[in-house]
Amino acid sequence: MTTQKDLLSTASGDGLGSTRLPVLALSGGRPDEGKHRKLSKGVRETLVGYAFAGPAMILFLVFLGGPLLAALVFSFTDWQLLGPVHFAGLSNFRALLTSNETLQIFANTFYFTFGSIVLHIVPGLLLAAFVVKLRSRVVKYIVQTLYVAPFLIGYASSSLLWLYMLNASFGPVPYYLHKLGILLPFAGILNSPTWAMPAILGVDIWTTFGFLFLVLVAGLQQIPQDLYEAASIDGAGAVRQFFSVTIPLAAPTLFYASVINFVLGFQIFAPMYIMTDGGPLGRTESVVQYIYQEAFQSFQIGAASAMAVISFVVIAAVTVLQFTLGGRWMRSAAGALPAKAVRKVRAA
């Protein structure tokens, strides 16, 4: 990683690149001619570089970088898509930050996101730790296939499926819960202010568990088997091995998985839109749903953009926080690795 960065910084700092000098020294004794050829080559390389990166840069400007700046500009206006544009100062932000609805929306989104992270990663890690130990490749393949299947049918189909699974009059879930003696709200799970969000979380786990699970399996597979062997020679049982070898060494993977899960969770839209439409009593309305309604149903471009800017800041802040805390945790976790086990592996 470091060497790549070093290469890049020399390339950007000095387009001529110092590593070519020996070649030029070989190619002829005349410094002037060498210098001339070197310069034209540098210019040519720059042109080639821009030509290759050009399509990506143009698309980036039109569809990512430009829109980010435009959203920032829109957020200071009262634009309603068809009417004239007026500068509105901070009024969109003031309205958002002082309304109870915004508070509710952020509470909903954080509730969903953190619930999603915990419910994906804790069972996901336990299952992944079990699966990587499986000897049979066929069994491993079957388990992975079973868990990843719902991810491949996508949120729209899975939300529609669960809308009926949870239907109060004929859905299998309320029927069997009732049989088990669990009292459910009469109007149905999705119409209950308390149970609607946990139900949506359940649908989210069902849909994307397999994806995060594959991420964790991929990470755990990179842990050298020798470490487990060394730990078991030291008398560590399965539980001890899990806490002393798997968790510290899976730290980068756990960290990566939690960052992806946060970013995806904060963008949640389909299950709420399809299953509850944000209700009941606004208890499942998410940030993205609010932006969708304000921008494309009420045409309040200013208000929608202000919310988009706030959500961008939250995502950026939490991502940075995760990187800082995650980095610290990973270092301390790596330090906690049983030194004896590491020495044994090195000696072997």
Place this chain on the structure above:
Amino acid sequence: MGLMPIYWMVVTAFETPNEALNTPPDWFPTHWTLTNFRLALNAEPLLRMLANSLEVTGIIVIGSLLVGSLAAYAFARVRFRGSGILFGVLLGGIMVPAQVAVVPVFVVMRELHLLNQLASVYLPALINVVVIFLLRQYIVSIPRDLDEAATIDGAGHFTIWWRIIFPLTRPALMAAAIFVGTVYWNDFFWPSVFLSSPSRMTVPVGLVTLQSETGGGESVTVIFAAIVMVVLPIAALLLTCQRYLVRGIAIAGSH
């Protein structure tokens, strides 16, 4: 246990509406019928939607991989002024979520008269920063010997990219293709903003439109028939490519 809902959906798709509304739920229906499939096809242009989804996903996969591979080559192999800064700025694009870009891009598409056109869905997806990052990491790990040999033989950058680097990055390209394909095949938010008439919709938005237009519990068999028809076959196909999905995650996860 986890796949029981899918089983229930498939079974219900072949039931008569009356049977589907029975409690306890029928896990082994007695009367099988294909009526629901015909009703679903009559209610919405499902096959058109399937074709739209294939077109959009196909263009996104091929386009984003070509754009991404070219850019990745530039940042991994060409030494040009400003490449470090440009790459840094590009990576920052990972932080721009769809909900931030959607309003300004909607305005752009309206100006270009591309609203309710498939292009409004696939054009913004041609830039995929994660793909560029992944491919660049992969290219950096390829030894330069081959490039240098080709340069001595008089090959330019384009030849080196097309003849050497592009074929050598095939594992990463396949992984990225499956991953990008799965994500955009199932994308719901963006198409639901940009596509408004049923004949222009992709499958996920089309299914939700079918649900909201037929509505109520009675429609459950029709909606499940539609999902069984246009979603499950592709999901099964993707399942056979699972190996690449796992590899893509492994490559993305280890950097």
